[in-house]
Amino acid sequence: MRCNLIPSRFKVIRDNEACVSCRICVRECSYGVHSYDEEKKTLKADSTKCVDCQRCVSYCPTGALSIVLNKNTFRPNAEWSCDSLKEIYRQSESGGVLLSSMGSPVKSIPRYFDRILLNASQVTNPSIDPLREPMETKVFIGSRPERIERDERGRIKDNLPPHLELDTPILFSAMSYGAISLNVHKALAMAAKELGTYWNTGEGGLHEDLYKYGDNTIVQVASGRFGVHSRYLSAGAAVEIKIGQGAKPGIGGHLTGAKIIGDVSRTRMVPSGMDAISPAPHHDIYSIEDLRQLVSSIKEATGYLKPVIVKVAAVHNIAPIASGIARSGADIISIDGFRGGTGASPVRIRDNVGIPIEVALASVDQRLREEHIRDRVSIIASGGIHNSADVAKAIALGADAVSIGTAALIALGCHLCASCHTGKCSWGIATQEEELTKRLDPEKGAERLVNLVHAWTREIQEIMGGMGINSIEALRGNRLALRGVDLNEKELQVLGIRYAGE
Amino acid sequence: MPREGEVRIPSGCAISGIFSRDRSLVNGSVIAKSISVMHERSNGLGGGFAGYGIYPQYKDHYAIHVFYDNLQSREETERFLDRHFDIINLSKIPTRPNPRIKDAPLIWRYFVTPLPHRLSDSHLDEDEYTARCMIRINNTIGGSFVFSCGKDMGVFKAVGYPEDVADFYRLEEYDGYAWTAHGRYPTNTPGWWGGAHPFALLDLSVVHNGEISSYDANRRAVEMYGYSCNLLTDTEVITYILDYLKRKQHLSLKECANVIASPFWSTIELKDDDEKERLSYLRKMFPSFLITGPFSILVGFNGGMMALNDRLKLRSLVAAEKGRKVYFASEEAAIRVIEPELDRIWAPRGGEPVIVTLDKEVRR
Amino acid sequence: MLEVDVKNMRQEDIAALIREADGEPLTLKSCMGQRYIGCGMKNVNLTLTGTPGNALGAYLDGGTIRVKGNAQDAVADTMNNGKMYIDGSAGDALGYAMRGGKIFIHGNAGYRAGVHMKAYGDIQPVIVIGGTAGSFLGEYLAGGTIIVLGLNREKEPITGFFCGNGMYSGRIYLRTDEKPVGLSEKLLMRKIDDEEKKSVIAPYIEEFSKEFREDYKKCMDGTFIVIEPNPKNSYKELYAAVS
Structure with missing residues (x-):
């Protein structure tokens, strides 16, 4: 007799009066929860398979379905949570490393953005209505020389290295083809173009069809070097060297052979069906001076026409690391915080390694200022940007721009069911199964992404207008625009902000 | 109540300036008369003046004006000055009692020149050497505050209405080819003389009206380059930014104006190619020094003056000419009161600097 | 007197x-x-x-003020009624939120003239500016009429940047055939015909020319354009209600 120590997490509730047995739920569920009993002429649901992706709920034409938490309770124990028990059951059954997807949901680590409040003008200077007055969100990111130079006629020479020009300080985070579908890449690329910003290939190369979006593309070079060749490097507007990511600092990647099929295989330039492993480190970077070598070689290979971004996970000594990166010749430092992550990652790493982006960003910005090099490089912050207020707060803490991954996927329909690792994404995002990928129409997806970023940009403009700031440069590092609540002295000190009321 | 520098105090204000292109001298009482017309724009919590060409007999020496809280701070500062400079002359700055000027600190003036061996050991030019010494006094010697340290110029300021400040400092005893003035309206009661304006570093002095919204972005940026914003005022940070851009990045004043009051990208787009390139470069190169929010400033320096509004012109500023004299003020009346018949009067556009300098034949 | x-x-x-x-x-x-x-x-x-x-003349509620200079x-901040004639130029923020009455400026107006002027029923405020106007002329205009004649100007534009930004009612007449620089896409611009010229703006321009001894014909000469809000381009689509 089979004994299941782990009860299903969700329960599928079907309102039989409303159900018309149209079987759309059967078709839409990629996890095999719903089935039709031909004999009894009724629909059944196997709740043990349900991941609460909400696909069936969203598509049920009569609103007959709902997914609820299973009320079954383990004996309450203040020390041992229900989830802890389940994890132990699971590991004692399989002997495996716990795997999940998307960023860390750990509650005990504060989301500092929620404890920071923004300022507004009253009397002593005017607030600005962004709908009617000029309100600039355009930002240029890249490095800057220390001094100006003049030609023999005394005119200023343009000695600026290449910059990325963003109409709004929001980029799309790196998510690789293979981990997500080509349609998602298409949607991101089209949206980036429309928005005047950039999307990021992630480490799986760039599909042939998307080279035409090169001007709005950041091409990534990670330890696996999938799909990296000189045409690829030159195809984008910038090259990003990925050292680490917030969801799994210090951990490499593993894309199962099941996803390495067809165009994914061709784009990554690895045989079909074979696992694609990204080593934990770049094996040509064992020290900071090696990073300089990689940065320089990429610049050499791209004719010094592209800014080079170095992306790192926010870890304990992020400030000196960032300082080292700034001195490596990199133009932009991208810092991915503790809560970042799309796609699969080991749970223990995801929930226990790294630090939140707010503190990492604040300490990097401050450190670079103390070393007088903050103006030489730009900073992109990511990992836990939920909304436009988070963007404004990140910029006031010191970021030049932010990038969004999870929020972008949510705009495309993702419901954070954290099942990316199964490859069965019912929303057609984190999957390569054709039946599923076609569920996402790239044009419609792009439109949703454009709407989202436009809406956020308008909100950022409202926030800036309230503060009497009409250019985003004046918000960057403007920490007097922020006040903390429910934070201790040390947290305030690290964030470099004052307590509300001070 | 926290003192200025321990808390940020935004303030509104009045400004006024006179510049003689032909170096003809203007008595200090004239600028006092101009600023006093705008009494309504100040609240008695700060007034001050900067005069240029006022110390012809010591024109090659740095004129150091210092506020002391007590004798001890004076002694310590003088020991420091002695170690670093040759002091040609020292005295109390002459004042007269005024019933509305209270709690005056000890106010001293020194004409100095850097000790040659100290200067050469420092590997700095004399301006940088002097600036660093003054910043050091302000940062390290308690109760001492150097509020003016340029050559052939001087700042006079106090807590009070500008007309009372002029009376207190006996401004009518000075003649200069250029003057700026400030009446302050802080939204708090600092009661500290150092916080009054103009704010000056070397010969660069700034008077300013408005509260900028980019303050902390600007402060944190300029502090990377060896400045320390102790007063937390807009004027201080604007002065340091201009000093950095002008003296260290060797930008022209017009270029400085294009950085701190950069046109909007949409305006830059309308310019011809060369200008577009120049303005875009400055904005991309120095984004941290863009100043947003309302301001009108008068920048005084040896041999010239610049008037500048924020790019939206959120504060008023009027300019006028009569013969070789140029006038600036927050309000037209402040000009008319000292020169009723003008050749030309106009309102400079937002973000577009008006820069005046001495005629060639009278430059020294 | x-x-x-x-x-x-x-x-x-x-x-x-x-x-x-x-x-x-x-x-x-x-x-x-x-x-x-x-x-x-x-x-x-x-x-x-x-x-x-x-x-x-802030909140002026009737009568006449003449300035010889x-x-x-x-x-005329929030002016309600009456007349104001300025035989010279005016500074910034002329006629802010003005609700009624008439203002005539012989020379130029500074930045932000006629911001959020509004009309109600028969009460229709009017500003006539003989010279040029600075940036943000008639910003947020909610009603009334602004006329700028651009007399005696040389190279300078008749208005600065951001003319009529955010206006949602009222009209701005400019004696020029050039579109103001960077005119918002939420606004419509058209040349007016003789009929509109005669019936709408002529009486105000007549009063202007009489008061300031300017040649009426010269003031009326040439093309006038009018700037109005585009009714099709409202701000509604900017909002997403949270249910």
Whole structure:
């Protein structure tokens, strides 16, 4: 007799009066929860398979379905949570490393953005209505020389290295083809173009069809070097060297052979069906001076026409690391915080390694200022940007721009069911199964992404207008625009902000 | 109540300036008369003046004006000055009692020149050497505050209405080819003389009206380059930014104006190619020094003056000419009161600097 | 007619003089920056020389103020009724939130003239500017009429940047055939025909030319454009309701 120590997490509730047995739920569920009993002429649901992706709920034409938490309770124990028990059951059954997807949901680590409040003008200077007055969100990111130079006629020479020009300080985070579908890449690329910003290939190369979006593309070079060749490097507007990511600092990647099929295989330039492993480190970077070598070689290979971004996970000594990166010749430092992550990652790493982006960003910005090099490089912050207020707060803490991954996927329909690792994404995002990928129409997806970023940009403009700031440069590092609540002295000190009321 | 520098105090204000292109001298009482017309724009919590060409007999020496809280701070500062400079002359700055000027600190003036061996050991030019010494006094010697340290110029300021400040400092005893003035309206009661304006570093002095919204972005940026914003005022940070851009990045004043009051990208787009390139470069190169929010400033320096509004012109500023004299003020009346018949009067556009300098034949 | 030199007079005393005159003609000579002259008054008949200070005729509710010279900032703030003739230029923020009455400026107006002027029923405010206007002319305009003639200008544009930004009613007439630089896409611009010229703006321009001894024909000469809000382009689509 089979004994299941782990009860299903969700329960599928079907309102039989409303159900018309149209079987759309059967078709839409990629996890095999719903089935039709031909004999009894009724629909059944196997709740043990349900991941609460909400696909069936969203598509049920009569609103007959709902997914609820299973009320079954383990004996309450203040020390041992229900989830802890389940994890132990699971590991004692399989002997495996716990795997999940998307960023860390750990509650005990504060989301500092929620404890920071923004300022507004009253009397002593005017607030600005962004709908009617000029309100600039355009930002240029890249490095800057220390001094100006003049030609023999005394005119200023343009000695600026290449910059990325963003109409709004929001980029799309790196998510690789293979981990997500080509349609998602298409949607991101089209949206980036429309928005005047950039999307990021992630480490799986760039599909042939998307080279035409090169001007709005950041091409990534990670330890696996999938799909990296000189045409690829030159195809984008910038090259990003990925050292680490917030969801799994210090951990490499593993894309199962099941996803390495067809165009994914061709784009990554690895045989079909074979696992694609990204080593934990770049094996040509064992020290900071090696990073300089990689940065320089990429610049050499791209004719010094592209800014080079170095992306790192926010870890304990992020400030000196960032300082080292700034001195490596990199133009932009991208810092991915503790809560970042799309796609699969080991749970223990995801929930226990790294630090939140707010503190990492604040300490990097401050450190670079103390070393007088903050103006030489730009900073992109990511990992836990939920909304436009988070963007404004990140910029006031010191970021030049932010990038969004999870929020972008949510705009495309993702419901954070954290099942990316199964490859069965019912929303057609984190999957390569054709039946599923076609569920996402790239044009419609792009439109949703454009709407989202436009809406956020308008909100950022409202926030800036309230503060009497009409250019985003004046918000960057403007920490007097922020006040903390429910934070201790040390947290305030690290964030470099004052307590509300001070 | 926290003192200025321990808390940020935004303030509104009045400004006024006179510049003689032909170096003809203007008595200090004239600028006092101009600023006093705008009494309504100040609240008695700060007034001050900067005069240029006022110390012809010591024109090659740095004129150091210092506020002391007590004798001890004076002694310590003088020991420091002695170690670093040759002091040609020292005295109390002459004042007269005024019933509305209270709690005056000890106010001293020194004409100095850097000790040659100290200067050469420092590997700095004399301006940088002097600036660093003054910043050091302000940062390290308690109760001492150097509020003016340029050559052939001087700042006079106090807590009070500008007309009372002029009376207190006996401004009518000075003649200069250029003057700026400030009446302050802080939204708090600092009661500290150092916080009054103009704010000056070397010969660069700034008077300013408005509260900028980019303050902390600007402060944190300029502090990377060896400045320390102790007063937390807009004027201080604007002065340091201009000093950095002008003296260290060797930008022209017009270029400085294009950085701190950069046109909007949409305006830059309308310019011809060369200008577009120049303005875009400055904005991309120095984004941290863009100043947003309302301001009108008068920048005084040896041999010239610049008037500048924020790019939206959120504060008023009027300019006028009569013969070789140029006038600036927050309000037209402040000009008319000292020169009723003008050749030309106009309102400079937002973000577009008006820069005046001495005629060639009278430059020294 | 009563004439008083007010050069050294405090603004409180000037206000008392005006109240005393109680609508009889009064000339205040050599104004020197005194603020709030005629502020909130209903029944004035003032002629000013010199430079009156800020907030001249704020909340003016009737009568006439004439300035023989320039005026400073915030003239006719929230003016409700009456007339103001400035035979010179005006500073920034002329006629802010003005709801009624007429303002005639012989010279130029500074930044932000006629911001959020509004009309209600028969009460239709009007501003006529003989020279040029600065940036943000008629920003947020909610009603009424602004006319800029651009007389005696050389190269400078008739208005600065961001003309009519955010206006949602009212009209801005400019004597030019050039589109203002960077005109918002939420606004419509068209050339007006002789009929509109005659019926809508001619009476105001006539009054202007009479008052300031300008040639009426010259003031009416050439093309006029009008700027109006585009009814199709509202701000509704900017919002997403949270249910």
